[in-house]
Amino acid sequence: MSTLIWLHEDALRGDHPVFKAAGEGAEAVFIWDDAYFKSEGYSFKRLVFIYELLAALDITCLQGETAQVLDSYAKGRDIYVPETPNPHFKAIISELRNSHNVTAVPDVPLVIVPDDVDLRRFFRFWNKAKKSALSPSVGPLL
Amino acid sequence: MTSKELIKFTPLKSDNTQDVLSAVRALSPWAEGEASSIRGNMAQMREAVLAIDPTAYGRTRNHLDGAVTQLSPFIRHGALTLDEVRNVAIEKVGPKEAEKFVQQLTWRDYWQRLYEKYPERIWHDVEDYKTGFGPNDYADQMPDDILSAQTGTACINQFLEQLLETGWIHNHVRLYLAAYICHWRRVKWQVGARFFLTHLLDGDPASNNLSWQWVASTFSHKPYFFNLDNVSKYSGPDINTKFNANKEIAGSYEALSERLFPYMEPKR
Ligand SMILES: Cc1cc2nc3c(=O)[nH]c(=O)nc-3n(C[C@H](O)[C@H](O)[C@H](O)COP(=O)(O)OP(=O)(O)OC[C@H]3O[C@@H](n4cnc5c(N)ncnc54)[C@H](O)[C@@H]3O)c2cc1C
Numbered sequence: 384m385s386t387l388i389w390l391h392e393d394a395l396r397g398d399h400p401v402f403k404a405a406g407e408g409a410e411a412v413f414i415w416d417d418a419y420f421k422s423e424g425y426s427f428k429r430l431v432f433i434y435e436l437l438a439a440l441d442i443t444c445l446q447g448e449t450a451q452v453l454d455s456y457a458k459g460r461d462i463y464v465p466e467t468p469n470p471h472f473k474a475i476i477s478e479l480r481n482s483h484n485v486t487a488v489p490d491v492p493l494v495i496v497p498d499d500v501d502l503r504r505f506f507r508f509w510n511k512a513k514k515s516a517l518s519p520s521v522g523p524l525l
Numbered sequence: 526m527t528s529k530e531l532i533k534f535t536p537l538k539s540d541n542t543q544d545v546l547s548a549v550r551a552l553s554p555w556a557e558g559e560a561s562s563i564r565g566n567m568a569q570m571r572e573a574v575l576a577i578d579p580t581a582y583g584r585t586r587n588h589l590d591g592a593v594t595q596l597s598p599f600i601r602h603g604a605l606t607l608d609e610v611r612n613v614a615i616e617k618v619g620p621k622e623a624e625k626f627v628q629q630l631t632w633r634d635y636w637q638r639l640y641e642k643y644p645e646r647i648w649h650d651v652e653d654y655k656t657g658f659g660p661n662d663y664a665d666q667m668p669d670d671i672l673s674a675q676t677g678t679a680c681i682n683q684f685l686e687q688l689l690e691t692g693w694i695h696n697h698v699r700l701y702l703a704a705y706i707c708h709w710r711r712v713k714w715q716v717g718a719r720f721f722l723t724h725l726l727d728g729d730p731a732s733n734n735l736s737w738q739w740v741a742s743t744f745s746h747k748p749y750f751f752n753l754d755n756v757s758k759y760s761g762p763d764i765n766t767k768f769n770a771n772k773e774i775a776g777s778y779e780a781l782s783e784r785l786f787p788y789m790e791p792k793r
Contacts, residue, residue: 394603415534417553424723427549427556428692432726434549435565436604438536446532446552456531465603468641468731493607493634502642508635509628516631517620520608 385410387460389453391472394465394490395436400523401488405463412456413437415446419471450475457483465490491523561692563598563726570599579614583625589695589760597727598693600633607633633732640731647730648715650743656708657788663713667720671706679770680756681705683763692726697759703740704750708785709773714741748789752781 386409388401395413402409420430437444445452453462453475464476466489479485494515501507509516537548546560578592585591599605607630614623639646650660670676674685684698694702699721706717718737722728738744753775757766768775782789 392602396604396606399603415552417555420553421555423728424719425556425728426558426692426723427553428558428561428724429726429728430553430556431546431549431560432563432565432598432692433602434536434552435545436567436599436602438538438545439565439567439604444534444536446534452531468637468644470644490603491606491608493611493630500638502635502639505632505635508638509631512631512634513628516611516627516634517615517624519615520612 384458384460387412387453387457387462389414389462389464390440390442391449391465391467391469392433393467393469393472395433395440397440399465399488399490401463401465403523404486404488405461409463411440411442412453413440413442413444414449414452415444416449416452417446418448422471450478453479454482459483462486463488491520558689558724561690561726563595563691563693565598565602565604567604570596570605574605574610574613577610577613577617577626579618579623579626583622586625586629587697587759589697589764591695593695595693601727601729601732607631636729636731636735639735646738646744647734651735651738652743654748655742655746655789656748656786657790658711658786660713663707663711665713665716667706667712667716668710671710671712672720676705678705678773679765679767680753680760681771681774683765688721688724692724694725699736700740700749701751701756703737704748705774707737707741708748708750714738714743748786750778750781750785752776752778 386405388405388409388411390401390411390413394401445456459482461484462479463486466487467473476485476487494512496512496515500511534552537544539545573594573596577594581592586593596605596610600607600610611627611630614626617623654660671685674682674689676682681702684694684702687698688694688702703717706712707714714737718734721733721737722730725733735744740749742748751774753766753768753771756764756774760766765771
């Protein structure tokens with residue numbers, strides 16, 4: 384059975400590093416989750432925009448509640464997912480880990496800074512990040 | 526749920542707008558409002574990437590008709606990376622000339638890091654308000670005249686209309702609207718942030734909510750506010766900045782500060 388890629392709304396792109404990490408033949412899915420969209424307060428405009436980005440991808444779209452749909456569609460397959468700060472998606476990822484191998488794959492970073500970088504105010508961060516930000520890409524992390 | 530019950534669909538790759546809109550309506554009939562003229566079109570995105578002009582950006586980005594990219598909805602949804610946009614900018618004009626633009630890209634990176642590290646800050650005050658008011662002095666509901674873009678202030682109505690119709694507004698307009706809602710109308714920043722997330726195509730919990738907190742002063746040293754002269758300076762002739770239509774926001778910063786924040790401690 385092929386590996387599954389769960390592409391969520393933070394990573395609607397066909398060359399996200401998650402594709403390479405998952406390997407050839409992986410199946411990418413997007414879950415059209417009305418309950419999630421409602422909880423985020425999205426209006427019709429946003430749904431159209433997301434739909435149009437999906438149309439540009441080679442992806443299986445499934446409508447329903449994300450955690451449930453993923454669990455029943457993955458049927459134990461390995462799952463690759465783009466890393467995200469979204470707490471709702473993170474909770475789904477940790478839930479899926481109870482019954483699946485799940486690998487979260489970071490996107491190509493803008494800057495490389497130490498993990499304990501000072502985040503108290505933007506300009507403190509900028510002072511530390513500036514050099515890396517003004518250098519061309521380091522490419523994918525994975 | 527068994528996999529037989531799963532509802533599968535293939536998004537239409539159609540140039541016919543009406544077909545696409547009908548398909549989305551059929552999927553999610555509950556969704557409110559109309560579509561925007563800004564579309565999730567990858568060819569248009571590519572054109573906008575090619576058109577990035579970091580030099581003009583550095584000079585004009587605060588003007589409502591300045592050389593900003595409008596790439597935010599694509600970046601928000603991961604269709605385009607900050608990395609790629611940065612690389613294009615540096616390739617075009619070199620790192621020194623691209624600095625202001627790259628710094629703005631880095632704001633997004635910064636907000637995302639805060640979101641990852643402190644998810645609770647998205648909806649909770651990071652610090653106290655520095656406006657002389659407490660959280661309970663701010664309303665929990667958005668006034669109707671704001672929702673319908675019929676406030677007593679002409680330019681604010683135009684900005685609201687643009688937000689409601691297109692889902693994209695300039696950074697400066699976001700600042701004006703957030704300050705108007707938070708400080709003139711004394712509405713909780715959370716209520717304003719939620720309203721923006723509903724209507725912005727690029728609506729992002731981190732960039733949006735933390736910027737609202739910056740305006741509100743719960744994540745900055747002082748509240749952000751503006752006056753009519755500032756709007757006149759940065760907007761073009763299409764925005765109504767006549768005094769009589771915008772009295773509420775007219776005046777010097779000192780006079781407005783006294784009116785908006787009568788209990789604010791004077792800065793030592
Ligand atoms: C109250 C308020 C709410 C905001 N809400 C959002 C939001 O929901 N989503 C969002 O992406 N941005 C938000 N911003 C930040 C900023 O206004 C927009 O990113 C920017 O206006 C988008 O237009 P652009 O693509 O033409 O930006 P450009 O000026 O061309 O910048 C290029 C890209 O850099 C990033 N960027 C630039 N400035 C900022 C910034 N200050 N903060 C974060 N990212 C930035 C964006 O990804 C943007 O697309 C908000 C700002 C304020 C003051």
